[in-house]
Structures are given as structure tokens and as C-alpha cells.
Amino acid sequence: xxxxxxxxxxxxxxxxxxxxxxxxxxxxxxxxxxxxxxxxxxxxxxxxxxxxxxxxxxxxxxxxxxxxxxxxxxxxxxxxxxxxxxxxxxxxxxxxxxxxxxxxxxxxxxxx
Amino acid sequence: xxxxxxxxxxxxxxxxxxxxxxxxxxxxxxxxxxxxxxxxxxxxxxxxxxxxxxxxxxxxxxxxxxxxxxxxxxxxxxxxxxxxxxxxxxxxxxxxxxxxxxxxxxxxxxxxxxxxxxxxxxxxxxxxxxxxxxxxxxxxxxxxxxxxxxxxxxxxxxxxxxxxxxxxxxxxxxxxxxxxxxxxxxxxxxxxxxxxxxxxxxxxxxxxxxxxxxxxxxxxxxxxxxxxxx
Numbered sequence: 001x002x003x004x005x006x007x008x009x010x011x012x013x014x015x016x017x018x019x020x021x022x023x024x025x026x027x028x029x030x031x032x033x034x035x036x037x038x039x040x041x042x043x044x045x046x047x048x049x050x051x052x053x054x055x056x057x058x059x060x061x062x063x064x065x066x067x068x069x070x071x072x073x074x075x076x077x078x079x080x081x082x083x084x085x086x087x088x089x090x091x092x093x094x095x096x097x098x099x100x101x102x103x104x105x106x107x108x109x110x111x112x
Numbered sequence: 113x114x115x116x117x118x119x120x121x122x123x124x125x126x127x128x129x130x131x132x133x134x135x136x137x138x139x140x141x142x143x144x145x146x147x148x149x150x151x152x153x154x155x156x157x158x159x160x161x162x163x164x165x166x167x168x169x170x171x172x173x174x175x176x177x178x179x180x181x182x183x184x185x186x187x188x189x190x191x192x193x194x195x196x197x198x199x200x201x202x203x204x205x206x207x208x209x210x211x212x213x214x215x216x217x218x219x220x221x222x223x224x225x226x227x228x229x230x231x232x233x234x235x236x237x238x239x240x241x242x243x244x245x246x247x248x249x250x251x252x253x254x255x256x257x258x259x260x261x262x263x264x265x266x267x268x269x270x271x272x273x274x275x276x277x278x279x280x281x282x283x284x285x286x287x288x289x290x291x292x293x294x295x296x297x298x299x300x301x302x303x304x305x306x307x308x309x310x311x312x313x314x315x316x317x318x319x320x321x322x323x324x325x326x327x328x329x330x331x332x333x334x335x336x337x338x339x340x341x342x
Contacts, residue, residue, distance in 0.1 A: 012186050
């Protein structure tokens, strides 16, 4: 378990380092995610060494973003002005994304 | 009293207690709006307003919980690897579907928001609305959006997808289990994937991988797509 935590923070650090060196507008932990994926594929680290820890982090991730959701309370004014644009664009775009992704994969299956 | 709630302990403790209680409630009532995140957020906002506590005071502790989203994103890389191993042979049609769906998600939400006169910060905050919250928050920070709006909308999209996704898809003629899983994971991230899992293990695996791929893809291209709208 401790080793898993260590590995995850190691890749987090590595990701931050990459972003610092390359200077692109993408978050460090995204590169952490990519690099741990590559490390697993190249068998630099083994799945069982990190799986227990990563499953635990993912299981509780909803807890970690609760404070961000609570932050909405500071934005009631913005929401009051823009609620229609926010709600309409989000709903239409979500239905469209659902449909397009689903239909493409289903068409592929039929042709295969 | 201020001394108490200006300690980091207050925000952390309040969040833990409320989250624990809402988990019990959501297990009891299987209703979709009894989602633990939604209930926790609403409960904590009401609590803070009722006791006249500033969000900034709550967030002294809250930000420690938020910090843990960093390791969560790295953990998604591990999940990505696991699901990838399960779906390997199908990866090309799958990735194409997620890619097109993911790009369309950013383009459509931004275009509609522009047409409806949303302000620039709102636009920036909505762009990553379909990806998993930890990644969406990172994207929004890197493109100068408002993380709180992003978090709220991402959660709302997840709940929407979870509640209505499968019936919307079926009414539009999409019945393939894998397609339903991929669509839910792409459009409605983890909360949608939870629903995909109810449709079966296969849908769940497709949903999980779709969530990872779309998160990664959106993180990489959003900074460039958003420039088209500003």
C-alpha cells in the first residue's frame, strides 16, 4: 500500500517536472497519468504494486471534489445571469455527445 | 467561534461527516438525485449559509481534500491501463468513436454558449464539461476558467447522463451494450460509467476506458480549441 502511494506521488512529481521543462498549457498530473500508463505497459512497474492504492483514490474521488462543488455558492450572481446559456448548452451538447459516440461505435460493429 | 471554523480541521471534518451521511442516504434511496456528491454539496452550502460562514473559511480545510485530486488523476492512468488490456483488440473503432464524441462535446457546448451570450469565463469553464471532474478542474485552471462552475456542471452532466443516458440512447436506436458504455463514459464520465456498469460488466469496461481516453484527449486539445471561440 505504501509503495503504491509512493509510486503515485512519484509519477505526479514526474508529470509536474515534464510540464515545467516543456512549458505547455497542460496540467502536470495529466502527464503523470500518461507516464504511469506507459510505465505499466513497458512493465517498469507492475499493476499489483499500484492497484490497491489507485483503486482507493478512485473510489473516494467524489469526496475530494465536494469542496469545488461547494464553491458554487460564491458564484450565485454569475449563475443568475448565465443560467440559461449554461443549462441549454450543457444539455444539448451532452445529448449530442452521447448519440454521436454511440452511433459511431454501433455502425463500426455492424460493418465489422 | 471563528477560531474553530478557520482551522483546516473544520472544512475537512464537515465534508467527511456530511459525505458519510449522504452515502447512507444514497444507499437507502436509490433515486438518482440522491447522489452523494450532489447531496453533500447542497447540504454543505445550506449549512454554511445558515451559520453565516464564508466559503473561504470552509475552503481553508476544503482545499486539502481538493489537493488529493492530483493523485486521483494519476490513479486514472492505472485504471486506463487495466481497461486498455481488456479492450485491446477493439481499440481503433473505439478510440475513433470517443475521439469524435469528445471533440464534438467541446465544440458544441462552446458554440451554443457563444450563441446564447455566455461570458468568456463561463465559456472557458464549460469546455471540459464531459470529462471526469479531477481532469476537468485541471483543464479549467490551465485555460483560466472558473473551477467552481466547472465542478458544478461536470457533476450535473454526470447525473444527467446517469439518469437519462441509457433511455436517450435507446430512443435514438442505440442498443449495442458496448456503444452504450462508450457513449456514457465519453459524455458523462465516472457518474455515467456507474450507470454503464449497471448495464453489464462489458458496458462498464467500455465506459471506464472511454472516460479515461476522453479525459486525456480533452486535456490535450481544449487549450487549442478554446482559442477558436475567443
